[in-house]
Amino acid sequence: MTTVVEVRDLRMRYGDTDVLTGVDFHVEAGEVVCLLGPNGAGKTTTIEILEGFRIRSAGEVGVLGHDPATAPEDWRARTGVVLQSWRDHPRWTPRRLLDHLGRFFEPYSEPGRPRPHDTALLLETVGLTEHADRKLVTLSGGQRRRLDVAAAIVGRPELLFLDEPTTGFDPQARREFHDLIQRLAAAEGTTILLTTHDLAEAEKLATRVLVLAGGQIAADDTVDGLARRVEGEATVRWRVGAERRTAAVTDATAFVRDLLDTHGDALADLEVRRASLEEAYLSLVRRHESGQQDAAARLFTEVAR
DSSP, rough: EEEEEEEEEEEEETTTTEEEEEEEEEEETTOOEEEEOOTTTTTHHHHHHTTTOOOOOOEEEEETOTTTTTTTHHHHTTTTEEOOOOOOOOTTHHHHHHHHHHEEEEEEGTTOOSSOOOOHHHHHTTTGGGTTTSSSSGOOHHHHHHHHHHHHHHTTEEEEEETTTTTOOHHHHHHHHHHHHHHHHHHOOOOEEESSSSSSHHHHOOOOOEETTTTEEEEEHHHHHHHHHHHOOOOEEEETTTTEEEEEESSSHHHHHHHHHGGGEEEEEEEEEEEHHHHHHHHHHHHTTTTHHHHHHHHTTTTOO
């Protein structure tokens, strides 16, 4: 696989306050990686450094083969950014806005990756064909956010940054946005790095989760791997006849196999529940906030990078 993002010993200080104290991680091509962390952990700072919008205090950063702080203009055309919010002309229409933005990417078209996207196809991809000629001011929040994504991918980026993309969304708008991101990752092979406070969102979208706490990456794993490592147990529920039972086990697969061998067809209502990402994340963050950074680090020695 091709490494798209490589971060080594990233540090950031504001005045006398150290926000990032040695961040290390990488992102491979085609991954959807979610950066989680409590407020003030430095998630947005990290993303802004990777985008080239903030100069780091120390460390090494490579994004698409370049240092974002000194990358050339054609590097910018290979990245897309969906900000938490941004301003534009409310009387413009989605079609006019995308046509306008797309023209900036024409000089950076490459064999096999023509730029920009065709506006009509892009509007269809984000579900805005019917609203293409409406004023931006009349769009709903969910429609507006889909347009934000369209503006970020009009240049067919290889890497897309999403900073808390669904803040303020209602459940329907959030679901539509998640579907859009999944289609984008599958159809275009776009690498995606997002930050979010919505743990259900991370659980649905991410192929890998990074937890930023205490100025460093405290955990780096899949959603399932992170949950198993923090909790260590699964809860198994089942019924035999009228009797219902529950057990906490460390090896759910072996336990269920034994149940089947013992009860056969009499086994009913079998349910295996592992720790959720929310439970795993909160457990890890509590360790850091209570001063147990060393214990949390030891817990994730095998997966932290």
